[in-house]
Amino acid sequence: MAxxxxxELRGVNKHYGKxxxxxxxxxxxxRGEVVVVIGPSGSGKSTLCRAINRxxxxxxxxxxxxxxxxxxxxxxxxxxxxxxxxxxQSFNLFAHKTVLANVSLAPLKVRKRSREDADRRSRELxxxxxxxxxxxxxxxxxxxxxxxxVAIARALAMDPKVMLFxxxxxxxxxxxxxxxxxxxxxxxxxxxxxxxxxxxxxFARSAANRVVFMADGRIVEDRSPEQFFTAPxxxxxxxxxxxxxxx
Amino acid sequence: xxxxxxxxxxxxxxxxxxxxxxxYASLLALVLGFVMxxxxxxxxxxxxxxxxxxxxxxxxxxxxLLFFAVLLGLPRFxxxxxxxxxxxxxxxxxxxxxxxxxxxxxxxxxxxxQGEAARSLGMTFGQTLSLVVLPQAFRSVIPPIxxxxxxxxxxxxxxxxxxxxxxxxxxxxxNELGYSIVWTFVWxxxxxxIVTLSISAIFNVLEKRWGVPR
Numbered sequence: 156m157a158x159x160x161x162x163e164l165r166g167v168n169k170h171y172g173k174x175x176x177x178x179x180x181x182x183x184x185x186r187g188e189v190v191v192v193i194g195p196s197g198s199g200k201s202t203l204c205r206a207i208n209r210x211x212x213x214x215x216x217x218x219x220x221x222x223x224x225x226x227x228x229x230x231x232x233x234x235x236x237x238x239x240x241x242x243x244q245s246f247n248l249f250a251h252k253t254v255l256a257n258v259s260l261a262p263l264k265v266r267k268r269s270r271e272d273a274d275r276r277s278r279e280l281x282x283x284x285x286x287x288x289x290x291x292x293x294x295x296x297x298x299x300x301x302x303x304x305v306a307i308a309r310a311l312a313m314d315p316k317v318m319l320f321x322x323x324x325x326x327x328x329x330x331x332x333x334x335x336x337x338x339x340x341x342x343x344x345x346x347x348x349x350x351x352x353x354x355x356x357x358f359a360r361s362a363a364n365r366v367v368f369m370a371d372g373r374i375v376e377d378r379s380p381e382q383f384f385t386a387p388x389x390x391x392x393x394x395x396x397x398x399x400x401x402x
Numbered sequence: 403x404x405x406x407x408x409x410x411x412x413x414x415x416x417x418x419x420x421x422x423x424x425x426y427a428s429l430l431a432l433v434l435g436f437v438m439x440x441x442x443x444x445x446x447x448x449x450x451x452x453x454x455x456x457x458x459x460x461x462x463x464x465x466x467l468l469f470f471a472v473l474l475g476l477p478r479f480x481x482x483x484x485x486x487x488x489x490x491x492x493x494x495x496x497x498x499x500x501x502x503x504x505x506x507x508x509x510x511x512x513x514x515x516q517g518e519a520a521r522s523l524g525m526t527f528g529q530t531l532s533l534v535v536l537p538q539a540f541r542s543v544i545p546p547i548x549x550x551x552x553x554x555x556x557x558x559x560x561x562x563x564x565x566x567x568x569x570x571x572x573x574x575x576x577n578e579l580g581y582s583i584v585w586t587f588v589w590x591x592x593x594x595x596i597v598t599l600s601i602s603a604i605f606n607v608l609e610k611r612w613g614v615p616r
Contacts, residue, residue, distance in 0.1 A: 233525065243515060
């Protein structure tokens with residue numbers, strides 16, 4: 156794997172005030188690869204995920220997407236973000252629009268597709284995440300799990316090259332986590348390139364090609380899930396795994 | 403008591419003047435306020451500075467002083483317009499500063515995640531603002547914008563001192579004709595009530611219409 160890099164981070168650093176949240180991050184994600192980022196809270200894993208589409212600007216280092224460096228804020232960056240799907244912890248569905256309109260909005264306005272084309276594709280995607288029956292509802296009328304599946308459909312509507320998931324199940328009730336993970340598993344099987352920040356170890360084991368373990372702003376381990384979960388190398392990872400896998 | 407019936411056309415002209423000033427200045431204030439609010443949240447530093455300066459200068463200048471500046475100042479630079487137009491300019495620009503701040507507070511009520519989601523889908527700053535943020539901000543700014551426009555309607559009385567025909571100014575000829583000053587002003591007040599209550603009514607309807615459950 157990783158012969159055909161889609162995302163490359165080289166020597167990336169970022170501070171929040173005095174807090175050094177990303178320390179010399181080097182990471183390559185190959186086309187079709189599923190990389191799961193795990194680590195304790197405050198380890199910088201969300202910031203890493205958000206840096207890839209420049210929702211968080213970084214101070215030094217380079218981030219390449221499909222071989223091109225991330226542009227400065229402006230139209231070029233917007234164009235690039237259209238190629239990168241993002242799913243947030245808090246769903247962030249557009250509260251004033253119906254489910255269908257949420258999915259169709261960006262294809263209509265960014266890709267300039269016709270209303271007919273955009274809606275047809277949106278309905279296909281909603282069918283795929285099992286929510287076609289809810290197309291005319293507003294986000295507030297759906298459960299968290301349903302909202303997150305709509306958010307995934309909305310990101311997919313732009314036909315992204317890569318999907319970023321920033322703790323997609325952390326705000327969900329336990330019984331709703333699986334319906335979201337199933338959609339993500341299916342995506343992974345379909346060959347989507349994915350970067351997933353999560354605490355779902357089951358998902359990491361079953362769907363990931365690589366597990367990246369972060370602590371204190373650094374990448375501590377970057378290995379296959381099998382190796383990572385059965386024989387973690389660093390003390391930090393051993394400690395982390397012992398705490399979360401015990402109960 | 404018969405001051406109204408005797409001078410219906412004078413009152414009518416005054417009321418019409420006030421309504422015209424209010425409508426045109428409101429439109430100008432809304433457009434400028436919208437533009438300035440966009441500037442103040444723009445990712446471009448120079449636009450933010452311009453928006454902030456606009457608000458600071460106009461909001462902190464007494465309106466009468468602003469009228470003097472526009473009506474006496476602009477002609478010195480060769481800008482000669484009808485007084486009505488000058489009055490609309492002064493009123494509109496002044497009120498735009500308040501509209502801008504009301505809009506901006508509305509923008510701040512929209513969770514940042516909404517804007518982030520829009521940007522992550524490839525929308526430009528303008529699209530994010532106009533398609534996602536402002537439609538949601540709109541609902542919470544209807545009441546303060548209504549209040550601001552009511553204030554504008556009453557502020558338009560200042561234009562009367564600069565020989566623009568408007569409602570308050572009608573007291574002068576009526577006073578000279580010897581009508582009771584009390585009743586003259588009662589009917590003027592009723593005229594203002596008609597204007598301001600109409601604005602209230604419009605904004606109540608807007609609030610009901612856009613207050614959809616979400």
